[in-house]
Amino acid sequence: MSTLVGYGLIISLVTIIVRILWVFTSAWFFNLFTWKTKGSNRLPDIQRRERSDTWKNVLIVAWTGTRGVVSMAAALALPFTLDNGKHFPQRHLIIFLSFVVIFLTLVVQGFSLPLLIRILKVQPSGNEDKEEKELQLYLASSTLHFIDHELSKKLKAGIRSELKKKYEQLTTRLDKEIHAHKLNEKQKRQIPVRTISPMQEAQQEIALFQRELLLKLHKDGKFSHAAIKQVEKDMDIDELKFNQLLPKDEQSSDT
Numbered sequence: 060m061s062t063l064v065g066y067g068l069i070i071s072l073v074t075i076i077v078r079i080l081w082v083f084t085s086a087w088f089f090n091l092f093t094w095k096t097k098g099s100n101r102l103p104d105i106q107r108r109e110r111s112d113t114w115k116n117v118l119i120v121a122w123t124g125t126r127g128v129v130s131m132a133a134a135l136a137l138p139f140t141l142d143n144g145k146h147f148p149q150r151h152l153i154i155f156l157s158f159v160v161i162f163l164t165l166v167v168q169g170f171s172l173p174l175l176i177r178i179l180k181v182q183p184s185g186n187e188d189k190e191e192k193e194l195q196l197y198l199a200s201s202t203l204h205f206i207d208h209e210l211s212k213k214l215k216a217g218i219r220s221e222l223k224k225k226y227e228q229l230t231t232r233l234d235k236e237i238h239a240h241k242l243n244e245k246q247k248r249q250i251p252v253r254t255i256s257p258m259q260e261a262q263q264e265i266a267l268f269q270r271e272l273l274l275k276l277h278k279d280g281k282f283s284h285a286a287i288k289q290v291e292k293d294m295d296i297d298e299l300k301f302n303q304l305l306p307k308d309e310q311s312s313d314t
Contacts, residue, residue, distance in 0.1 A: 066156060067156050067158075068159070070156055070159070070160055071159060071163040074160060074164065075163075075164065075168070078121055081121075082117055082120055083114075083117055083121065086117045118175075119175065119176065119179070122168055122172060122175055123168070123169075123172060131157040131161055134150075134154045135154065137150050189241075192233050192236050192237050195233055196233040196234065199226050199229045199230045200230055203230070206219060206223055206226070259301075266294070266297075266298060269294060273290065273291060273294070
């Protein structure tokens with residue numbers, strides 16, 4: 060029995076190694092093709108971000124693959140006897156080895172996956188959100204340059220100053236959020252990326268007060284139902300516009 064278990068361990072080890080090599084090779088060819096076709100149109104920072112910790116993610120994918128299920132189905136489908144009436148040679152051995160491979164690759168690797176993630180120190184990725192913020196920051200900074208040097212001179216100084224203030228506040232907020240992303244990539248403790256301003260917090264509180272007051276007025280019957288419905292509709296539109304300006308995390312928590 061120990062010899063058979065040893066055979067099963069060897070086959071399982073070979074299966075795991077072959078899968079890891081296959082997944083890494085496939086990922087390498089895919090990334091090579093992607094970088095050659097799109098690399099010239101991508102920013103260097105984005106390319107470096109895509110390549111960082113890639114091998115860890117590929118290793119996790121390779122480790123999570125379950126093997127042996129098809130082999131077990133094929134083993135169980137083997138006939139008990141051959142056409143000449145003799146027993147199928149080593150049928151029980153084939154089924155036993157398939158079971159060992161399934162047990163090791165599904166159970167052992169499955170339970171060891173959380174440990175592997177902790178060893179590799181893989182953190183939840185915020186690359187997409189970070190890239191989105193970097194793109195918004197690039198647009199906002201370019202817009203500030205456009206306002207200063209290319210925008211029509213017919214605008215009054217007050218309007219131009221108000222526009223610049225709007226985009227300067229936006230660039231400041233985006234800088235903070237991108238900086239928070241970078242800190243989260245370097246440390247285990249995650250800090251919140253998106254924050255809302257005191258003005259937005261006050262607007263949320265005022266909107267809640269107005270909703271409650273409108274509900275009270277509806278119960279008291281001091282105003283017609285048609286007037287209340289129209290005002291409520293206008294408030295819904297204003298709230299929708301306001302929510303578009305809120306960070307995504309805040310929108311999801313309000314709904």
